[in-house]
Amino acid sequence: MFSPVSPCTWLYSSFPGSLHTPETECYCCSFDDYKLTTEWLLNQTNHRPKVAVICGSGLGLLADGATNKQTFRYQDIPNFPVSTVPGHEGCLVFGKIEDTSCVFMKGHFHLYEGYSLCQVTFPVRIFKLMGVESVLVTNASGGICPDFKVGDIMIIKDHINLPGFAGQHPLCGPNDERFGIRFPCMSDAYSKDLRTLALDVGSELGCSHFLRSGVYCMVSGPNFETIAEARMLLTLGCDSVGMSMVPEVTVAKHSGLRVLGLTLITNKVSLDYSREEKVNHDEVLEICKMRAELLQKLVTTLIGRCQLQSINRH
Numbered sequence: 001m002f003s004p005v006s007p008c009t010w011l012y013s014s015f016p017g018s019l020h021t022p023e024t025e026c027y028c029c030s031f032d033d034y035k036l037t038t039e040w041l042l043n044q045t046n047h048r049p050k051v052a053v054i055c056g057s058g059l060g061l062l063a064d065g066a067t068n069k070q071t072f073r074y075q076d077i078p079n080f081p082v083s084t085v086p087g088h089e090g091c092l093v094f095g096k097i098e099d100t101s102c103v104f105m106k107g108h109f110h111l112y113e114g115y116s117l118c119q120v121t122f123p124v125r126i127f128k129l130m131g132v133e134s135v136l137v138t139n140a141s142g143g144i145c146p147d148f149k150v151g152d153i154m155i156i157k158d159h160i161n162l163p164g165f166a167g168q169h170p171l172c173g174p175n176d177e178r179f180g181i182r183f184p185c186m187s188d189a190y191s192k193d194l195r196t197l198a199l200d201v202g203s204e205l206g207c208s209h210f211l212r213s214g215v216y217c218m219v220s221g222p223n224f225e226t227i228a229e230a231r232m233l234l235t236l237g238c239d240s241v242g243m244s245m246v247p248e249v250t251v252a253k254h255s256g257l258r259v260l261g262l263t264l265i266t267n268k269v270s271l272d273y274s275r276e277e278k279v280n281h282d283e284v285l286e287i288c289k290m291r292a293e294l295l296q297k298l299v300t301t302l303i304g305r306c307q308l309q310s311i312n313r314h
């Protein structure tokens with residue numbers, strides 16, 4: 001189980017009713033922690049997923065298109081964190097999309113929930129050990145690029161890891177060579193093949209007009225941006241901003257998984273002091289609901305094709 005050595009344990013445990021106990025706190029997970037969870041899952045299911053889909057805020061129904069489903073609540077899986085954010089159901093769904101065996105995370109974890117980045121990225125290493133080859137990460141984000149509209153889907157071509165600049169990085173700590181090298185290259189974190197495939201599939205489905213490509217920036221949250229922060233992000237070259245995904249992508253790339261990132265633009269980030277609209281999480285979830293069916297079609301079609309692409313490459 002997790003070793004109770006988080007430098008923050010004393011802080012969290014000093015809040016009455018805190019979610020954090022010495023048992024759930026960790027600084028680093030050991031290989032045995034990952035192994036235990038992987039073996040538990042492999043014993044509980046006959047599914048052997050090749051593709052993992054991480055569903056962000058309000059996007060859990062991406063799993064609905066799968067057949068032969070088997071569901072596990074996060075709280076029942078040894079070592080798994082639990083979801084605390086509305087719109088994150090908190091279960092792992094195994095199933096098939098056409099002939100491809102998949103695993104869907106209905107809800108993922110965030111720094112702002114108080115989890116360590118080792119906990120946030122824990123499932124990604126489980127997927128790797130289960131034999132997953134490609135990861136599709138989806139989430140909700142605010143549009144910084146003035147051309148973006150609410151409801152656009154941005155194919156992530158690159159990211160800026162702002163918490164990483166401040167030392168909040170999932171690969172800090174001892175490096176386990178069984179997963180990957182000490183200094184991984186991140187200039188190609190998002191597979192070019194998968195990005196091209198996403199554009200092709202989007203065009204086939206007639207949704208090219210709201211498919212975008214751009215740079216996603218992760219902030220820790222939980223507050224939405226001030227106008228000065230939003231302007232800074234625009235200057236830095238960010239097209240959208242959110243509070244997740246980058247740790248999972250970094251750990252996935254570190255362990256040699258192919259990554260595709262899709263972010264739904266749920267709101268336009270205010271860059272102007274005269275704008276009256278105020279963003280809130282309910283609005284984010286509302287837009288996710290509005291686009292869910294189309295995103296599901298996109299993801300489902302992509303999964304069949306990306307597995308085919310993977311087979312052809314071997």
Ligand SMILES: O=P(O)(O)O[C@H]1O[C@H](CO)[C@@H](O)[C@H]1O
Nearest residue numbers: 056057139140243244281284
């Ligand atoms: O990134 P996901 O989890 O999709 O959700 C995004 O939306 C929430 C804020 O509304 C934050 O969690 C932000 O990161």
Ligand SMILES: Nc1nc2[nH]cnc2c(=O)[nH]1
Nearest residue numbers: 140141142241242243284
């Ligand atoms: N940081 C951030 N995260 C989001 N998630 C959805 N919209 C937003 C946003 O505007 N800012």
